Amino acid sequence: MTDDSKTSHPAGSDEGVHPAAKPFLWLDHPVTKAAPFWIFGIAALSLLVVEAFNPLHAVSKWDDVFGFYEIEGFVGFCLAVLAGWPLRRLLGRPENYYDQEGDHD
Amino acid sequence: MTELITAGLSPAFPVIIAGLLAAISPSYTLRKMLMIAAPLAAAAVWFMTPEVGIFGLIDLAGFEFETYRFDPLSRVWGLVFILAIFLNSIYALHDRDRLADSTTLIYSGAGLGAVFAGDLLTLFFYWELTAISSVFLIWTSRNPEAFRAGLRYLSIHVLSGVLLLAGAVLYANHSGSWQFNAIDVNAPGGLLILLAFGVKAAFPLMHNWLQDAYPKATATGAVVLSAFTTKLAIYALARGFAGLDVLVWIGAVMVAFPVFYAVIENDLRKVLAYSLNNQLGFMVAGIGVGTELGLNGAAAHAFVHIIYKALLFMSMGAVLMRVGHTKASELGGLYKSMPFTAFFCLIGAGAISAFPLFSGFVAKALTLSAVAYGGYEIPFVILVFASAGVLEHSGIKIPYFAFFSHDRGHRVKEAPWNMLLAMGLASFLCIYLGINYGALYSLLPYPVAYEPYTFDHVVGQMQLLLAALFAFTFLVKFKLYPEEVRSINLDTDWFYRRFGDGLFRWTGAISGRLSAAISNRIGRGGKVIADKLFNLFSPAGALSRDVPSGIMAIWTSVLLGLVMVIAYLAG
Numbered sequence: 027m028t029d030d031s032k033t034s035h036p037a038g039s040d041e042g043v044h045p046a047a048k049p050f051l052w053l054d055h056p057v058t059k060a061a062p063f064w065i066f067g068i069a070a071l072s073l074l075v076v077e078a079f080n081p082l083h084a085v086s087k088w089d090d091v092f093g094f095y096e097i098e099g100f101v102g103f104c105l106a107v108l109a110g111w112p113l114r115r116l117l118g119r120p121e122n123y124y125d126q127e128g129d130h131d
Numbered sequence: 132m133t134e135l136i137t138a139g140l141s142p143a144f145p146v147i148i149a150g151l152l153a154a155i156s157p158s159y160t161l162r163k164m165l166m167i168a169a170p171l172a173a174a175a176v177w178f179m180t181p182e183v184g185i186f187g188l189i190d191l192a193g194f195e196f197e198t199y200r201f202d203p204l205s206r207v208w209g210l211v212f213i214l215a216i217f218l219n220s221i222y223a224l225h226d227r228d229r230l231a232d233s234t235t236l237i238y239s240g241a242g243l244g245a246v247f248a249g250d251l252l253t254l255f256f257y258w259e260l261t262a263i264s265s266v267f268l269i270w271t272s273r274n275p276e277a278f279r280a281g282l283r284y285l286s287i288h289v290l291s292g293v294l295l296l297a298g299a300v301l302y303a304n305h306s307g308s309w310q311f312n313a314i315d316v317n318a319p320g321g322l323l324i325l326l327a328f329g330v331k332a333a334f335p336l337m338h339n340w341l342q343d344a345y346p347k348a349t350a351t352g353a354v355v356l357s358a359f360t361t362k363l364a365i366y367a368l369a370r371g372f373a374g375l376d377v378l379v380w381i382g383a384v385m386v387a388f389p390v391f392y393a394v395i396e397n398d399l400r401k402v403l404a405y406s407l408n409n410q411l412g413f414m415v416a417g418i419g420v421g422t423e424l425g426l427n428g429a430a431a432h433a434f435v436h437i438i439y440k441a442l443l444f445m446s447m448g449a450v451l452m453r454v455g456h457t458k459a460s461e462l463g464g465l466y467k468s469m470p471f472t473a474f475f476c477l478i479g480a481g482a483i484s485a486f487p488l489f490s491g492f493v494a495k496a497l498t499l500s501a502v503a504y505g506g507y508e509i510p511f512v513i514l515v516f517a518s519a520g521v522l523e524h525s526g527i528k529i530p531y532f533a534f535f536s537h538d539r540g541h542r543v544k545e546a547p548w549n550m551l552l553a554m555g556l557a558s559f560l561c562i563y564l565g566i567n568y569g570a571l572y573s574l575l576p577y578p579v580a581y582e583p584y585t586f587d588h589v590v591g592q593m594q595l596l597l598a599a600l601f602a603f604t605f606l607v608k609f610k611l612y613p614e615e616v617r618s619i620n621l622d623t624d625w626f627y628r629r630f631g632d633g634l635f636r637w638t639g640a641i642s643g644r645l646s647a648a649i650s651n652r653i654g655r656g657g658k659v660i661a662d663k664l665f666n667l668f669s670p671a672g673a674l675s676r677d678v679p680s681g682i683m684a685i686w687t688s689v690l691l692g693l694v695m696v697i698a699y700l701a702g
Contacts, residue, residue, distance in 0.1 A: 040467075042542030047470040054464075054538065063604035070597040073590060082587045085503040086511050095515070095591045099598030102516040106523055107606050110394040110613040117620040118395065124619070124628055129275050 150236030197249025298323030350448030374421025385412025390520030428497030464538025
């Protein structure tokens with residue numbers, strides 16, 4: 027299944043980079059990695075302002091609440107991710123938990 | 132062609148026949164030609180079917196089988212199945228495994244056959260054929276873990292078939308008809324049929340065969356599996372149980388719980404399996420609402436989901452092929468060596484997350500609106516929450532941890548041209564159907580008077596997605612996002628893989644002692660019978676020489692025997 031041609035390079039090395047990927051190496055720059063926090067934060071805030079001036083038409087009693095979709099998006103996402111901490115403690119097991127004799131021969 | 136269709140030619144036949152021919156063809160080139168030709172032939176039958184109607188009536192043993200029912204519901208599933216077969220065939224062009232080629236076609240053809248089945252017995256036949264043929268796509272991984280997962284998968288799906296047959300017999304006896312139409316869940320057999328569909332649709336607590344088996348299939352096998360089995364079950368639910376209120380709540384649970392599992396799952400193909408479960412929940416909820424809008428939503432969602440889920444499985448299949456695994460804890464930075472795969476994966480991620488201009492947006496809108504208009508307030512909130520969850524596990528986690536995140540230094544070749552072509556075509560469809568949504572809506576079972584690109588809908592959806600994206604960056608910035616670690620997570624399969632296995636071993640030990648007691652105290656008679664049964668049914672016994680497990684044979688026999696008893700009593 028594995029391709030024999032694969033090679034390993036030091037993490038972050040630009041050796042062996044596909045020509046089509048070279049124009050996008052700026053994605054690894056620390057500034058680029060920090061930018062989405064501000065970009066998405068400002069964009070989300072902007073849409074709240076848009077809603078304030080042009081209220082959405084509700085289809086249920088819930089989305090009649092101002093910022094309903096932003097609240098669900100932010101709180102729901104945080105809830106799902108933060109629940110991962112206790113859930114992993116509760117449900118996580120070593121990778122070989124179900125292994126049987128001869129599985130990796 | 133029209134005469135052939137009237138005489139009984141269904142789109143399933145060319146695909147199944149191609150699969151049978153592939154099984155006996157040692158030529159790689161011929162097999163690949165068959166794989167490309169089969170969906171084209173099926174598409175020709177689909178397009179040339181003159182009108183809505185029932186074709187392919189076969190009289191056998193006093194029973195009339197309806198092998199080709201072409202109506203507004205079956206035609207949309209039929210078309211997307213044919214499309215999926217075509218994409219899968221291109222994706223698998225490099226694969227030289229004859230067994231995989233053959234069973235891929237037979238399985239896909241069986242899926243088509245089931246969708247076009249007009250009666251419950253034809254449905255049962257194809258239902259079982261999908262189960263039996265698809266297991267080889269797991270076994271062709273050719274390792275002990277995949278073999279055991281395949282056995283578990285097969286057992287569960289044979290059980291689903293047995294439930295379907297038992298339910299069909301009882302239901303037909305009650306209603307006097309074998310027609311596969313709306314089914315009354317309260318009638319005799321109705322609940323059994325619902326359970327059979329529920330097993331295949333991966334209802335909560337019956338779901339774990341999916342996460343157990345799909346990630347253990349081959350790179351190409353998982354792509355094929357993702358398209359047919361569960362969507363066939365969704366079709367069956369839409370056909371049989373539209374408007375069944377409880378399905379809205381089952382759908383709500385289905386969309387929510389996989390989100391939590393996907394967050395802590397390390398294997399990205401398993402994350403996709405949980406994501407698949409979540410997506411099925413939207414469709415189940417739409418079917419539960421049962422209005423024209425709800426059923427259109429389920430059909431539209433199934434259509435676009437098959438394409439973008441296949442695309443995501445394709446991208447992870449390419450990673451599996453090149454890197455050797457899909458563990459998030461050991462991936463990252465792959466966009467540097469697989470930029471095209473990364474790009475296509477991002478399009479799949481955009482589609483499944485329902486960004487405007489992508490196919491998921493125009494499809495999911497129908498279901499969410501149907502649930503809201505239906506007055507299901509709590510399920511609506513859960514579905515919106517799950518939409519943010521979809522962004523987390525499929526929109527962000529899959530592309531981010533595989534292709535971006537921390538560069539692990541993997542420098543591999545880009546995916547082969549055929550894989551890139553299949554991913555490119557799927558990507559094109561994800562965008563085309565998102566922009567030219569009229570093409571999708573025109574295929575749906577009922578007339579659509581719905582405009583997805585309204586101010587309310589676009590702004591509401593972008594608010595949800597941008598707030599969720601901001602939440603992701605917030606959690607990463609403050610190191611609140613759990614690190615990916617090498618581990619597995621307990622799910623319902625624990626009950627049969629650990630608890631059931633332990634119980635079985637304990638029962639074996641007790642019965643061994645009992646057997647000894649019988650031979651010592653009562654005489655040799657009991658031992659002779661026990662020995663004969665052991666010789667017949669044990670893993671090394673006569674029944675196991677041709678099948679994988681004696682236990683499997685016993686269970687299948689017991690279940691089939693049960694069906695015969697029910698049939699006898701019903702008759």
